[in-house]
Amino acid sequence: MSEYLRFLWRCGRISFVGDWRYYLWMTFLTVIALLGLNAYCKQFVEGLIVTGMTDQVSWGLYIANFTFLVGMAAAAVMLVIPVYVYRNHDLHNLVIFGELLAVASIIMCLMFVTVDLGRPDRFMHLFLRFNFPMSMLSWDGIVLNGYLLLNLHICGYLIYCAYRRRQPGKMFYIPVVFIAIFWAISIHTVTAFLYVGLGGRPFWNAAIIAPRFLASAFAAGPAFLILTLQIINKTTSYDVSKKGIMLLRSIVTVALIINQFLLLSEVFTEFYTGSAHAASAYYLFFGLHGYTGLVGWIWTAITLNTIAMILLMLPASRSMKFLNVACVFMIVGIWIEKGMGLIVPAFIPTPLGEILEYVPTINETLVCLGIWAFGLLLFTIMVRITIPVLAGRLTYDTEYHFESVVE
Amino acid sequence: MTMDPHNKEDQASDQGCQGSCGCGSGDGKVSRRSFLRVGAAALGGMAALTAALSPLRELDPDDLPSVEEFIQKHYKEMSGEQMQAALGRIEKDVQKRFGVTPEVADIKPLDGVEFVYALNLSRCIGCRKCVHACVAENNQSRSPEVQYIRVLEMPRGTTDLEQGDHHYDRPKVPSDHHYYMPVQCHQCASPPCVKVCPIEAxxxxxxxxxxxxxxxxxGCRYCEAACPYWARRFNFAEPQIPKDKLNKKMSYLSNRPRHKGVIEKCHYCLQRTRQGQMPACLEVCPVGARKFGNVLDADSDVTQILKHKRVFVLKEDVGTLPRFFYYFDERYPRSQGGEA
Structure with a gap:
């Protein structure tokens, strides 16, 4: 126990140690996170009136980001399956970063849901009267928190074993890894069902939403990891194999192609039939009665995703430069598509046919940026701790020169 | 998973002084210089955090839940005594917020009653008197204004809501070329809003x-997203009601004043209807377009209307089984002549 406390203490210390780039990055994130906290305090005092949300568009940027991040959390499973099911060796020492990303993403998800609440002080009502299994939101609470715990266990156990120079006991984590695979699918499915289950919102009430959700998640998450792994490769001594990254590239390519295909199916169904139910889709893609707030966004997303898809299919993206462009494009593209493109149009027009556009406020945007910064801060710290531990430089029997870098 | 130590040099830890130069690196030892640096960083961090939290100084202590409110049980779990205590707390809260002493009761449903609303589209003239009578009766926020009833001005010949005008503003209603369709909570028998609430609120x-x-x-607003009739309203800001506009006859589940951050909706004026009165929107209607009553009573107006009129419900296809019906008279009394 005292050894574990010492481990935690040393983890805490090492997160404050790094070179000037590390300090610059962490200071930057801390500043943004504090700005976000400041904006949230304003919201806490004034109410959700400080956001751009209305009774007409009652969910906005918060839920949009939440939705996107649920997808990011699943990135892990795209590394876990090759490693643990197909025994792939190229990804073996990279899989932990996927799991750490899942932890950071889920924490961001939970923060986004919390800032969206009108009465966060009544949070404990969730424990006192839980509408399970009727409410999809109660399912979502279970699967998200469950996924967080599973990944915390896997990462924590493996890292602590490496710290103690012990071989991890398979019994203690392999079953959890397999549970987590199914659990990762469930966090998407349940989050998609959250929207799909609403008969009063025809834009969401379509069976394709859940599969599309999975496809876009399996594209954006690993794309984010490709970028992260290269940063790790450049800034630390950790060995990131190029073969591993190329395998991720294949995964991302297939996922993005499936995503684009599902988008096409959706667009065809909405527009070819020309039913009155397509009003939200018209608003999203072409504008409705002169209201065109999302048209620029969605076409940007489609363009970015299409360029990314073409780049990925070309041999050019074997070079990191093009691969990175493709990854950035698809992360932005999918962020728009799943956030702004999936959440907001469902509210426009309202079920009574009124059109009121949604424009996020600065305060609301700052809260979002703050949560993102906080999540990236957590992710960076976790990676910062993991690398020396896995590399065997920070273990229970080594002296680690915490201050050597900055002196 | 095996952890192989990697071959690349750890530049970070090799550049250091290895703890031998007296600069205080290494586990446990702290030099004055590093102490000052850490201290300055900690101080700066604390200052930044305090600055970030500073908007909380504006927080009105009355806005925070009292201990009694915080530990109050769910409505269905409260005993009679606990309910009395809650009602007492609410009275005090209203007194403090508005300077008015209300009578707050917990009015229960009556046995053998199922309320149903019927609205005569042939008669409604779109005057919106119901909208404002509802706000006055049910203590909705006046700023920002919360309204439970939305009246749509519909072109003749369609029931497509997207063609309705929500913000019609005429010097004189009705327009000869439109009919008017007020929409409020339909009190569905299979309510999606109830199904989705994660906490049975x-x-x-x-x-x-x-x-x-x-x-x-x-205040998660999932119910608001789930409602096919756009009947729910959220208190985005602390509701403001002028003291003299407050309706002092209040009920726990209906028209007592709300705080910010919670959902509200039409409840068929249960503080009136459960005590034998008609809803406020019905009483104010100048043309008698609104009918309300107990559908389990064979002689009630609504039962007769459901039996004999051309009745329909809005969005029957979403399957929520509304208890709010629209109907037309056999002929259009005002369409031909143009007078109301």
Whole structure:
């Protein structure tokens, strides 16, 4: 126990140690996170009136980001399956970063849901009267928190074993890894069902939403990891194999192609039939009665995703430069598509046919940026701790020169 | 998973002084210089954090839940005594907020009653008197204004809501080329809003009215997204009601004043209808377009209307089984002549 406390203490210390780039990055994130906290305090005092949300568009940027991040959390499973099911060796020492990303993403998800609440002080009502299994939101609470715990266990156990120079006991984590695979699918499915289950919102009430959700998640998450792994490769001594990254590239390519295909199916169904139910889709893609707030966004997303898809299919993206462009494009593209493109149009027009556009406020945007910064801060710290531990430089029997870098 | 130590040099740890130069690196030892640096960083961090939290100084202590409110149980779990205590707390709260002493009761549904609303589209002239009578009766926020009833001005020949005008502003209603369709909570028998609430803060009572426990709602607005009739309203800001406009006859599940951050909705004026009165929107209607009553009573107006009129419900295809019906008279009394 005292050894574990010492481990935690040393983890805490090492997160404050790094070179000037590390300090610059962490200071930057801390500043943004504090700005976000400041904006949230304003919201806490004034109410959700400080956001751009209305009774007409009652969910906005918060839920949009939440939705996107649920997808990011699943990135892990795209590394876990090759490693643990197909025994792939190229990804073996990279899989932990996927799991750490899942932890950071889920924490961001939970923060986004919390800032969206009108009465966060009544949070404990969730424990006192839980509408399970009727409410999809109660399912979502279970699967998200469950996924967080599973990944915390896997990462924590493996890292602590490496710290103690012990071989991890398979019994203690392999079953959890397999549970987590199914659990990762469930966090998407349940989050998609959250929207799909609403008969009063025809834009969401379509069976394709859940599969599309999975496809876009399996594209954006690993794309984010490709970028992260290269940063790790450049800034630390950790060995990131190029073969591993190329395998991720294949995964991302297939996922993005499936995503684009599902988008096409959706667009065809909405527009070819020309039913009155397509009003939200018209608003999203072409504008409705002169209201065109999302048209620029969605076409940007489609363009970015299409360029990314073409780049990925070309041999050019074997070079990191093009691969990175493709990854950035698809992360932005999918962020728009799943956030702004999936959440907001469902509210426009309202079920009574009124059109009121949604424009996020600065305060609301700052809260979002703050949560993102906080999540990236957590992710960076976790990676910062993991690398020396896995590399065997920070273990229970080594002296680690915490201050050597900055002196 | 095996952890192989990697071959690349750890530049970071090799550049250091190895703890031998007296600069205080290494586990446990702290030099004055590093102490000062860490201290300055910690101080700066604390200052930044305090600055970030500074908007909380504006927080009105009265806005925070009292201990009694915080530990109050769910409506269905409260004993009689606990309910009395809650009602007392609410009275004090209203007194403090508005300087008015209200009478707050917990009015229960009556046995053998199922309320149903019927609205005569041939008669409605779109005057919106119902909208404002509702706000006055039910203590909705006046700023920002919260309204439970939305009246749509519909072109003749369609029931497509997207063609309705929500913001019509005429010197004189009705327009000869339109009909008017007020929409409020339909008190569905299969309510999607109740189904989706993660904490059972909203439910359907035995008389068919779907209510909200304003002390239980966490404000996630999932119910608002689920409602096919756009009947729910959220308190984005602390509701403002002028003291002299407050309706002092209040009920726990209906028109007591709300706080910010919770959902509210039409509840068929249960503080009136459960005590034998008609809803405020009905009483104010100048043309008698609104009918309300107990559908389990064979002689009631609504039962007769459901039996004999051309009745329909809005969005029957979403399957929520509304208890709010629209109907037309056999002929259009005002369409031909043009007078109301």
């Amino acid at each position: 909203t439910w359907q009572e035995s008389d068919g009215i779907t209510v909200v426990d304003y002390d239980w709602c966490i």
